[in-house]
Structure formats: structure tokens, C-alpha cells
Amino acid sequence: xxxxxxxxxxxxxxxxxxxxxxxxxxxxxxxxxxxxxxxxxxxxxxxxxxxxxxxxxxxxxxxxxxxxxxxxxxxxxxxxxxxxxxxxxxxxxxxxxxxxxxxxxxxxxxxxxxxxxxxxxxxxxxxxxxxxxxxxxxxxxxxxxxxxxxxxxxxxxxxxxxxxxxxxxxxxxxxxxxxxxxxxxxxxxxxxxxxxxxxxxxxxxxxxxxxxxxxxxxxxxxxxxxxxxxxxxxxxxxxxxxxxxxxxxxxxxxxxxxxxxxxxxxxxxxxxxxxxxxxxxxxxxxxxxxxxxxxxxxxxxxxxxxxxxxxxxxxxxxxxxxxxxxxxxxxxxxxxxxxxxxxxxxxxxxxxxxxxxxxxxxxxxxxxxxxxxxxxxxxxxxxxxxxxxxxxxxxxxxxxxxxxxxxxxxxxxxxxxxxxxxxxxxxxxxxxxxxxxxxxxxxxxxxxxxxxxxxxxxxxxxxxxxxxxxxxxxxxxxxxxxxxxxxxxxxxxxxxxxxxxxxxxxxxxxxxxxxxxxxxxxxxxxxxxxxxxxxxxxxxxxxxxxxxxxxxxxxxxxxxxxxxxxxxxxxxxxxxxxxxxxxxxxxxxxxxxxxxxxxxxxxxxxxxxxxxxxxxxxxxxxxxxxxxxxxxxxxxxxxxxxxxxxxxxxxxxxxxxxxxxxxxxxxxxxxxxxxxxxx
Ligand SMILES: *Cc1c(COP(=O)(O)O)cnc(C)c1O
Numbered sequence: 001x002x003x004x005x006x007x008x009x010x011x012x013x014x015x016x017x018x019x020x021x022x023x024x025x026x027x028x029x030x031x032x033x034x035x036x037x038x039x040x041x042x043x044x045x046x047x048x049x050x051x052x053x054x055x056x057x058x059x060x061x062x063x064x065x066x067x068x069x070x071x072x073x074x075x076x077x078x079x080x081x082x083x084x085x086x087x088x089x090x091x092x093x094x095x096x097x098x099x100x101x102x103x104x105x106x107x108x109x110x111x112x113x114x115x116x117x118x119x120x121x122x123x124x125x126x127x128x129x130x131x132x133x134x135x136x137x138x139x140x141x142x143x144x145x146x147x148x149x150x151x152x153x154x155x156x157x158x159x160x161x162x163x164x165x166x167x168x169x170x171x172x173x174x175x176x177x178x179x180x181x182x183x184x185x186x187x188x189x190x191x192x193x194x195x196x197x198x199x200x201x202x203x204x205x206x207x208x209x210x211x212x213x214x215x216x217x218x219x220x221x222x223x224x225x226x227x228x229x230x231x232x233x234x235x236x237x238x239x240x241x242x243x244x245x246x247x248x249x250x251x252x253x254x255x256x257x258x259x260x261x262x263x264x265x266x267x268x269x270x271x272x273x274x275x276x277x278x279x280x281x282x283x284x285x286x287x288x289x290x291x292x293x294x295x296x297x298x299x300x301x302x303x304x305x306x307x308x309x310x311x312x313x314x315x316x317x318x319x320x321x322x323x324x325x326x327x328x329x330x331x332x333x334x335x336x337x338x339x340x341x342x343x344x345x346x347x348x349x350x351x352x353x354x355x356x357x358x359x360x361x362x363x364x365x366x367x368x369x370x371x372x373x374x375x376x377x378x379x380x381x382x383x384x385x386x387x388x389x390x391x392x393x394x395x396x397x398x399x400x401x402x403x404x405x406x407x408x409x410x411x412x413x414x415x416x417x418x419x420x421x422x423x424x425x426x427x428x429x430x431x432x433x434x435x436x437x438x439x440x441x442x443x444x445x446x447x448x449x450x451x452x453x454x455x456x457x458x459x460x461x462x463x464x465x466x467x468x469x470x471x472x473x474x475x476x477x478x479x480x481x482x483x484x485x486x487x488x489x490x491x492x493x494x495x496x497x498x499x500x501x502x503x504x505x506x507x508x509x510x511x512x513x514x515x516x517x518x519x520x521x522x523x524x525x526x527x528x529x530x531x532x533x534x535x536x537x538x539x540x541x542x543x544x545x546x547x548x549x550x551x552x553x554x555x556x557x558x559x560x561x562x563x564x565x566x567x568x569x570x571x572x573x574x575x576x577x578x579x580x581x582x583x584x585x586x587x588x589x590x591x592x593x594x595x596x597x598x599x600x601x602x603x604x605x606x607x608x609x610x611x612x613x614x615x616x617x618x619x620x621x622x623x624x625x626x627x628x629x630x631x632x633x634x635x636x637x638x639x640x641x642x643x644x645x646x647x648x649x650x651x652x653x654x655x656x657x658x659x660x661x662x663x664x665x666x667x668x669x670x671x672x673x674x675x676x677x678x679x
Contacts, residue, residue, distance in 0.1 A: 009520055038527035041067075046528070046559055047519040048549060050084070051335015052582065063525030065579060067387075069101035071109075074328070075607045080522040082612070083389050085578055086603060091617065092677055093577075094390040094500045096602045098584065099174055100615060102385040103141070104148040110329075110349060110377060111152040117352040123360050125370045126145070127352075130155040132327060133163040135378030140604055145381075146170050155183035155208070155374045161195045168198070173206030184374060186208045186324060188238070188286070191218050193225065200231045210322070212236035212286050214259055218267055224277055235273075236268050236284030236324065239309055243289065243301045244537045251643050260287070270316055282318040284374075285310045288326025291379055295339040295389050296346035299328065300354050308363030314368040325355055326373035331383045333515050333582055334549035342515040342549060348380065379585040386584035389521065390500040392576040393676060395532065395563055397494045399462055400469035411456055413443045417463040424467060429474045429483050436467035468492055493557040494532040498578065499676050501597035502536045502543050506580060507590040510542055515549050517581045520561060528559035533579075537675065538595040543567045598626040624670040634670045641666055 020617045040059045044050060049057055055071040064080035079097075086095065114127035128650040131145050133156055146156070157172055158164040167185050174182025185207050187199045196218070199209040211233050214221050219235075238260040261269065269357060273279040289302045303325065314320045329351050330344030339345040346354075350506050406418035417439045424432045443460035446452045452460070472488050475481050508514035520528070533556070536543040548558045564574040591599070598621025624634035645659040654662075 009430060010608075011420050021574075037523065037644050040525050042527070043519075043524035044173065045100070047517065048335040048551065049517075049519075051337070052332055052517045052549070053335070056099075056105075057581065059524050061525075063523055065519070065521040065524070067099060069099040069105070069605070069607055071102075071105045073105075075101075075613050077605075077607075079387070079389075079579065080577065086525055086614075091601050091603060092673055092675070094388060094505060094600045094675055096505070096588070096600050097389060098141070098385050098386045098602065098604045099387075100144050100385070100606045102603055103144055103382070103584075106364060106381045106384060107145065107148045107152065107154060110352075110375075110381065111154065113348045113352040114356070114373065114375075116349065117356040120353065121356050121360050123370060123373075125372050126305060127373045127375075128153050128155065128184055129377065130157040130184055131381055132157040132159065132376045132378040133166055134159045134589075135165065136358075136382045137166060137589055138602075138618075139166075140618070141382070141385075142166060142170050144204070146172070149183070151518075153183045155185055157188060157210050161189075161198075163189075164198060168202050168205075168207060171207060173202075174208065177480035178286065181204070181467060182208050184322075186236070186284075186286070186374065186376065187211045188214065191221070193221055196222050196233075197225050197229070200225055200229055200233055203231055204236075208234070210234050210236050210284050211268060212238050212284065212324075215240045216261070216265055216268060219272055223272070223278070226278075226281075232278070233281055234283050236286050236322070237261055237269055237282065237313075238264070238286045238288070239266060239306060241287050241289060241302055241305050243298070248394060260434045266309070266313070267316075270313070270318060274317070277507055279317050280319040283320060284322040285313060285320065286324040286326065288330055288376065291327055292330045292341070292344075293328040294330055294341055294344050296344075296354060298352060299346075299351065300358060303355055303358040304362070307359050308366075310359075310371060311362055311366030311368050315366070320368070321371055322374050323371040324358060324376065327376045327378050329375070329377040329380040331379050331582060332552075333517060333587075334554075335517070336549075336551055340553070342554070361390070372436070376613050382585040383582040384584060386582075386588075388451065388505055388580040388583050389577055390498050390505075390580070391678075392560075392563060392573075393497045393499055394573070395494050395496050395530075397530075398465050398469070398492050400465040400492075401462075402492060403463055403466050410459075411446075411451070411452060413439060413446060414456060414459055414463065415462060417467070421463055421467045421470065424470045424474070425478075426474050429471045430485060432467065433471050433488070436464055436471070438527075440464040465492075469552070489531065490533075490556045492531070493546075494530050494560075495535050496532040496560060496578075497537055498534050500536050501538050501591075501594060501675075502545060503538060503540070503594035504591040504597050506545070506583060506587055507592065509545055509547075511590075513547060515547060515554060516583055517549050518545065518558060518578060519581075521577050521579045523561045523576075528561050528562045531557035532560045533557060537597060540594060547650075581590040593626055596623075596626045596630070596674060598622075600675070601673070620675075621672055622671050623674055626674055638663075638667055638670070 011387060042062055044059055056068055058066050060078060064078050066076045067079050070078040110129060118127060126141045133142060156167040158167045164187060171183055171185060187209055196211060198212050202209050211222055213235060222233050222235065240257045240262050242262040273282055284421040285306060287306050293299055310320060310323050332344055333342040336343045337345060359373065360370060406415055420432050420435045420439060442462060443452060443457060447457040468488060469492060472492050475485050475488065502510045506516060509516060533544060533546040546556055547554045563576055566572045566574045602618040604615040605612050627634060642663060645654060646656040646661060649659055
């Protein structure tokens with residue numbers, strides 16, 4: 001037990017009598033009067049929407065989030081009303097909404113950025129981007145991408161055999177033999193004989209497959225197959241740049257990176273090809289320094305190095321035509337426009353400008369023709385289109401109601417806590433915080449040795465929370481908050497229980513602490529007076545979100561609204577919807593079935609001249625579907641349960657009516673959504 005005891009004298013108790021009138025609610029009301037009423041602009045700046053959401057997301061006068069899927073080109077819809085309308089069509093939450101027009105807008109922006117850069121620097125060749133399928137393989141997305149990409153000859157990148165199979169079946173082969181037209185199909189990833197054979201044969205169909213050699217092995221396979229089939233491959237090499245990648249995916253480059261060839265290995269490829277009389281087949285240089293590159297400096301460094309390798313490859317006799325700069329174009333998740341990992345200190349135009357200018361410089365200087373520029377942006381194309389909507393099931397708050405004044409007969413430790421509580425002010429709040437902690441710990445110690453009753457311990461905890469709450473209210477008014485008080489906000493946060501599995505819908509938030517903007521999609525004209533963290537449905541303490549975007553660094557609590565009771569009925573809350581934004585890249589496929597929460601419902605919304613239409617609805621997994629992923633057959637399970645009820649009936653342990661109710665519930669659940677459905 002702690003040594004420090006702030007003994008309370010009788011005289012102090014008398015003093016306290018006088019202070020009883022001075023209860024903490026008073027200063028709160030004053031504060032309210034002084035504040036002007038909350039506006040949607042306040043919400044906009046609190047949740048930083050202009051930073052991460054422009055030009056797609058904003059707030060309307062009703063205090064709802066609105067979506068403008070075509071960006072600045074007009075047409076918008078009210079996200080809250082959309083969710084209500086979808087719920088009326090029996091499409092339950094959690095719900096992933098994809099806006100196809102946003103996808104189209106992203107492709108246009110990327111291509112327009114490169115077109116502007118090419119015009120600006122008089123670049124003597126063109127840009128032909130590809131979308132890396134691994135970023136989001138869902139059919140409706142890949143098909144839309146191919147359709148929207150057509151005017152720009154925007155192709156696909158495959159990182160595995162299954163992805164190659166998607167790409168081949170989805171891309172339209174070009175009829176013309178002219179290599180400069182048609183979309184590219186970049187073949188990355190580890191390749192076996194079948195992969196390379198498929199890629200080569202696809203050239204006969206008119207697909208412009210480019211096989212990127214990531215391992216020397218792959219070159220030998222490619223040479224062998226090309227000889228057998230009599231088809232010349234178009235080959236690329238993936239370079240391990242020595243320019244260090246940074247951040248989460250920094251390991252994608254550097255000498256010991258998992259992928260690619262070192263410069264000596266690239267030379268070996270050149271020698272082997274030359275020996276086989278096939279050096280003209282080597283046409284592409286590829287590199288990828290990692291995803292979400294936050295700082296433009298790293299991109300510039302990589303391009304400078306790759307530009308020189310490109311020039312040198314031309315000089316040793318390869319028929320170089322393409323420079324593929326990989327992915328890495330970042331998304332500004334926190335809207336801070338900084339080199340923070342959740343942000344990026346450049347925009348799409350800066351990115352295109354730097355690539356175009358640097359490659360032009362390198363080629364002019366090296367006196368080699370400028371390549372067709374290829375990039376493989378996944379995150380920057382796919383993130384914005386998807387919004388995950390989920391509802392709050394309930395909240396749990398720290399118990400800090402106002403306290404009954406202390407009685408003289410109460411235990412000394414309680415009186416100490418009470419004295420601390422009443423003495424808290426702006427001058428001593430840091431010191432009183434430590435006192436409160438000390439007394440609470442002593443109270444628990446006393447309880448553990450049998451000196452405090454359960455009731456007294458409860459009283460001690462309540463007084464402690466009341467102290468924390470009072471101290472936090474003071475600390476929030478201060479410009480500078482001492483370090484040891486920063487955690488108080490976290491300790492005092494409410495828990496908002498949400499109808500969602502973080503593991504299924506936002507795996508990167510759990511696995512790598514990625515930040516996504518999260519905010520209510522309605523009530524934005526009301527002040528969000530609560531601060532909370534989100535806890536999901538899984539029985540896993542990691543199934544929570546307690547890091548949120550902020551201008552500086554991250555914040556550990558999110559401003560949220562108190563739940564409203566529906567028709568003044570207890571236990572029945574008005575729906576409170578939250579949105580998690582920018583989740584269109586990587587999250588869906590990496591989600592897992594922890595606790596058997598399956599895929600969520602998905603709708604594709606497309607704008608029409610009259611409003612919007614539901615282009616596709618993909619129903620989420622049912623319970624029997626997720627059970628089948630782990631090899632359970634619904635009918636067998638049901639049969640087992642039926643047998644058990646039959647036995648119980650025979651032994652009079654259950655009534656017929658009860659057994660029917662149980663079996664009906666069980667059977668109905670099998671075809672139900674894995675999430676909570678309400679009603
Ligand atoms: C993952 C990956 C990409 C996509 O990266 P983003 O940062 O999402 O644009 C591109 N190329 C390769 C080789 C990749 O592995």
C-alpha cells in the first residue's frame with residue numbers, strides 16, 4: 001500500500017460542510033451558456049471532412065453527410081437518407097456502399113494528371129496505367145474499372161495466377177497488332193510454368209501481357225516455354241532499388257527486399273537473353289517501393305534511381321519501351337496533407353509531374369527515347385468509392401454521476417476521496433488527480449484485506465470517477481495538458497458498441513493500426529458531446545477502434561452524440577449511424593471470419609439524371625454460408641439439434657411448444673445475416 005496518506009482532520013470535515021453547496025454541475029451550465037450553438041461547419045472541421053473527403057463528401061443543412069460521386073461535376077445524394085431507403089428495402093447493416101461514379105472519377109483524375117504533366121513537360125511519349133487487381137478483386141469493381149478505363153487504355157496488373165485469370169477474362173483483347181494501342185496486362189508475382197504459359201498464349205488472343213521477371217528462375221521458365229510455343233514474350237524486370245522505402249511497406253525495396261532483382265541479377269537477365277538472341281524481348285523496367293508513400297521525396301529518389309537503370313538497360317542493348325513505377329501513390333486518410341503515415345505531403349498532380357519530369361530528364365541526359373509511363377496505383381484509385389455504414393447498439397459510460405455528500409461516519413478513505421473531489425480546481429487539478437489515484441488504490445487495498453464493504457468499495461470507485469470527470473473538464477479548457485493527464489481522456493471515454501467486425505471490415509485497422517476517417521453520418525448540426533471508442537461484436541479485446549484521425553498525430557477518442565431513446569422507450573434507441581470512409585482498397589479481401597462474422601451486404605450506387613439507382617446488390621454471408629466455410633453442413637447441424645429435442649421430449653424435459661420454438665429459431669438463424677439484425 002502507498003505510504004502517502006493525506007489524513008483528514010476533524011476541522012477539515014467541518015470545512016467540507018460549507019463546501020457541499022459547491023457541486024460540479026454548476027460550472028458546466030455556465031460553460032453551456034457561454035458557447036454558441038453547434039453548426040455543421042463545426043462538424044466539418046471537427047471530423048476534418050474537407051481534408052480527406054473533398055470533393056466527394058460534405059455535410060448538408062440537415063446535418064447529414066452528402067456524397068457527390070462525380071466530384072465537382074455535379075449531382076449529390078444524402079447518405080443518411082440513402083441508408084434509410086436501403087434499410088426499407090431490407091438491406092441490413094453493416095452495409096458497404098460503393099459509388100461507381102467515384103471509381104470513374106478517380107480513373108479520370110489519375111489519367112488527367114498524367115496528361116497535364118505530359119503536356120507541361122513536353123514529354124515525348126504517353127501514360128498507360130494499370131490497376132493492381134489485388135487491391136480489390138470483386139467482379140463488379142474490376143469490370144467497372146475496365147469499362148471506365150477504356151478511353152484511357154487503362155489496363156490491369158495481376159500479382160498471382162488467379163488474378164491473371166480474372167484479368168484475361170475481363171480485359172478486351174486488342175484486335176490490332178500495333179503494340180502502341182490496347183491496354184496492358186502486367187504480370188507480376190511469383191510465377192510457375194502454367195502462369196507463364198498462360199500469359200504467353202494470351203498474346204495470341206491479342207492481350208498485351210508483359211511478364212515481369214521477379215526471380216531468375218522465372219526467366220529460365222519463360223525462355224523454355226517461349227521456345228516450346230514459338231511465342232516471343234515481352235519481358236520486364238522488377239528492380240530492387242536501393243532507395244529505401246519508408247513506412248509500413250518500406251520492406252518492398254532495398255537489397256534484402258522480398259521481391260525483385262538486384263542490379264547484378266538484372267545484368268544476368270540481360271546476359272542470358274543476349275545469349276538466347278532474345279534481348280529485344282526485354283522491354284519494361286518495373287519497381288514498387290511500397291504502398292502509401294507519405295513523402296514525395298521518397299518517390300523522387302526512387303524515380304531518379306530507376307530512371308538511370310532504365311537508361312543503362314537501353315544502352316546495353318535491351319529494346320526498352322516501358323517504365324513501370326508501381327504503386328505507392330498515397331491517400332490522405334487524416335486530411336492533414338503531411339508526411340504522417342496516414343497522410344501524404346503531395347497530390348496526384350505533384351506525383352505525375354515529378355515522375356514525368358524526372359524520367360524526361362534522365363532520358364534526355366542519357367540520350368535514349370522516353371518510355372511509355374506505366375503506374376500501378378491501387379489505393380489511390382479504389383479507396384474513395386467505398387463507405388462502410390454501421391449502427392451503434394448501445395454505449396457504456398464511466399459511472400460519474402454527482403455524488404452524495406460524505407457522512408462523518410463514513411470510512412476515512414472515503415472522506416479523503418471526498419475532500420479531494422471537492423477541492424479540485426484549475427490550480428491544483430494535476431496534483432488532485434494523483435491524490436485521487438492514490439486514494440482509489442488504497443481503497444482497493446483496504447477492500448482486499450477485508451476492511452471495506454462492497455458498498456464502500458463502490459462508493460470509493462464512484463468518488464474516484466467523479467474526481468476524474470471534474471479534472472477532465474478542467475483539463476479540456478487548458479491550452480497545455482500535462483502528459484500524465486493525457487490518458488485521462490482515454491480512461492474516461494465511453495464505449496460505443498457497434499454492429500460490425502473490425503476483423504472482417506477493417507482488418508488493417510486491427511492488423512497495422514491503419515487510420516480511416518470515421519464519423520456519424522447524421523446529427524451533424526448537434527454538438528457531439530460524448531467522447532468514445534468503438535467496440536465491435538467479436539469476443540476479442542482487439543476488436544475495437546481507439547485511434548482516430550486528427551490534425552496532429554492521432555486522437556484516442558472520437559467525438560460522438562449521446563444515443564437518443566426512441567419514443568421515450570428505455571432500451572430502444574433511435575438508430576445512430578456511423579460511417580467509415582475510404583475503405584475501398586485492401587480491406588474487403590483481407591477481412592477474416594473471426595467469430596464467424598461474414599461478408600457484409602454490399603450495394604453499388606450509380607447516379608442517374610433523376611437521382612440514383614442501385615446497380616448491384618450483393619447480399620452478405622448467411623450463417624449457414626459461414627458455417628460451410630468451416631465444413632459444417634446446415635442440415636446436419638439441424639438434424640443433430642432435432643435429435644436432441646426429440647430425446648428431451650421423450651424424457652419430458654421440454655414441451656412440444658418449446659421444442660418447436662427452438663428448432664424454428666435455429667433453422668431461421670441459418671439463413672440469417674451473421675450480424676445483429678434488430679427488431
Ligand atoms: C500492391 C502493389 C501495388 C499497389 O500499390 P498501391 O500503393 O495500392 O497503389 C502496385 N504494384 C505492386 C507490384 C504491388 O504489389
